[in-house]
Amino acid sequence: MFPKLDPVLHSELRLAVVSLLAGVESADFSYIKKQTGATSGNLSVQIDKLSAAGYITVEKGFKGKMPCTTCRLTETGLEAFRNYVTALKEYIS
Amino acid sequence: MTANESLALITETLNNNRKEITRRGGKFFILWGILLAFFSLLVYALWKSTGHAYWxxxxxxxxxxxxxxxxxxxSKEGPAVATNVVSRIVSGIWTSFGVFACSVAAFTVLLTTVGDHPLVSIVVGAGLTVNIVLLFGLAETISGVALKNWAIKIAGFVTGIGSVVIYYLTGATKEQMFIFTLAGLVLVATGLIVKRQNR
Structure with a gap:
């Protein structure tokens, strides 16, 4: 019996965001947008979903006069990401 | 998405991310390398034309x-920023190098202004330039270890050890400025290699 894949992570953009955040301490919205190639609107929606699930934290602030949104993966998010990868490996093997 | 597609997406994202952060670091290697080479040639030219080491x-x-x-x-790159452990370590290495280099240089200048302090001969006699470039080479090699990049590791070793060899060949003369020029050029080459490898 295959383990159930986490529905929060099993979406292309949300998985890309979490994978990206798993490799950094923090990343701002513009960086995530550039690396994922997503539109601002879609990325905002997916970031809100990840934040609501407790997988990432979102800090809104300013860098000089420019607004800046910084995202970080939480412990819960990292654990979910690890479980997701483990589940994927079971599917493949 | 299938399981394979998901894993491929994760792998690609992680790799692209690592490359992007490393590539950005390459720009700063180039900047500091150019400045190092420029200042060394400027100090050499002024020292040679006036005969004064205070340049x-x-x-x-x-x-x-x-x-x-x-x-x-x-700021030209825009607000897009990401930090990871590696970029923080590399930044720490170069900040530490800057603090060490400026402190030892300031210490030497301070002692020189004091006059014939016996410590002056110890510091100057130890070869300030060669020590700073040796530190520089070490900083570059450790950066290469952190970035898992052989080009940087080798460039750091060549710069550090090369500086010792050149120092023993030229001695503490104005020509030792060429050690800094060499270090600067190696740093520029390193930056170009890093950018090319992480396109």
């Missing part, structure tokens, strides 16, 4: 020029 004080202008330029490059 070495110009080195203190290097961070004053370099840091605003680094900030400018960063």
């Amino acid at each position: 070495n004080n110009l080195w203190f202008a290097l961070p004053l020029v370099g840091y605003p330029l680094a900030r400018m490059i960063r």
